[in-house]
Amino acid sequence: MTQTAPSPVHPVQQRYGDPSTEVPAQWNPVLQVLHDHKSVRRYLPDPVSPETIRLLVSAAQSAASSSNLQVWSVIEVRDPARKARLAEVAGGQEHIVQAPVLLVWTADFARLRQLADDHGAPLDGADYLESSYVGFVDAALAAQNAVVAAESLGLGTVYIGALRNDPERVAAELHLPEHVFAVFGLVVGHPDPAEGTRVKPRLPQAAVLHQETYDLPGQRESVAAYEERIGEIYSEQGLPFSWTERVLARLASRASLNGRDRLRESLAARGFRLR
């Protein structure tokens, strides 16, 4: 990998919103793309070709897969009316309508169920909670590779976890058979440069990276430092609350999950037994 000229503030410093962060000795174009990530919520009307989506999916399929089970699939949604209905499920997220493509990533045991049925073989292991996590994780590893591939091509993306607000409606919309569950959506398109958001700082590394064993009390200091760094970004965006207030509100109660408290029932309705 060739060396890339760092900007005055190094991307690692930008990621933590902390100009005192140590600058790494190693750097390359891949690290640049990874650190530059921003979720994009305003898109230009420019198209994204089917060839480009195929390239994102071959990148996605290049990610590791647990025991090579490959228990995920992705649905490429371009129909404006269908995107508009899925945007409604997601609480009216306008960028789903605006961007040319919504990729819906699924945990998919239907392919293996069909294979088992064709061979008269049992697939009882798929009925356990463990297998649902394997499907969710496999889908996430794949989708993240697609995100990195998209950003390397100058495209923007944003994950849409809010498809889980109403999984039955998503399943009906995409004709998902039993044993296929929509984990999240991913909007893909050309970023509108007018959006102009900055890279969002994350918690200090000391809070999330532990040596040998886990340290909880030490995280208080990191969270306090983080509040100052992210506060500036939130106030630029006109968001009135602190990170602490935002995360505590998000997870305060059953009601704050926006329907996702029903996830167990939704998975059961899709044939996931979760033993």
Add this chain to the structure above:
Amino acid sequence: MTQTAPSPVHPVQQRYGDPSTEVPAQWNPVLQVLHDHKSVRRYLPDPVSPETIRLLVSAAQSAASSSNLQVWSVIEVRDPARKARLAEVAGGQEHIVQAPVLLVWTADFARLRQLADDHGAPLDGADYLESSYVGFVDAALAAQNAVVAAESLGLGTVYIGALRNDPERVAAELHLPEHVFAVFGLVVGHPDPAEGTRVKPRLPQAAVLHQETYDLPGQRESVAAYEERIGEIYSEQGLPFSWTERVLARLASRASLNGRDRLRESLAARGFRLR
């Protein structure tokens, strides 16, 4: 991104084990790294510096996080004795001992619980099944960015899902508090060039990429084509079975999950209520 000279067989063709796959018009060093991925199971004794691990973690923290909750943490394990004990949990995977670093990625609600307790605030939303998936997915997106960063630096990795064979033992080993759950490990080190494995072909794209709505019966043809392409690799590796036989055996029964049928109980023991 600059153009990279493609090898005689294009990486996309290699990924599908199919030389008739269409060569993409676009290419760059990021796509190259993504498509070149192989899980590495033999390592040189060469060290990986703490600085390099910090760089992988800043790449990991650059991945999207659901509602910016950042409900994951990672434990960097270097102690040879601890790695040996964790290798035992994973059914004796020697590469965990061989490589200098094992990163254990966790779904982490302890940080937010401490914050909620400090503020006398409720965190009832964390008690739902949905929140456990958010933790697993957040950890997976982060870890996959770390994998891509590692491979861009010439390092090798392999995911260790088998840490879920005995989550209580992993938690004791890493002093994980309640509300922190080890999702998977990730071995990081310098690949031993003597391993010499090839890129593993994946299912034809037609099986996993769907247009507008999901198609199940059409996947039979893709799986049949895949059996031929992967059969060659399996026989090179001395593995006697077809992909179909391998995946059906993996998910055949409760016993074939190697202890992961207990995942619900393990999560409950770690304080995850999964309502």
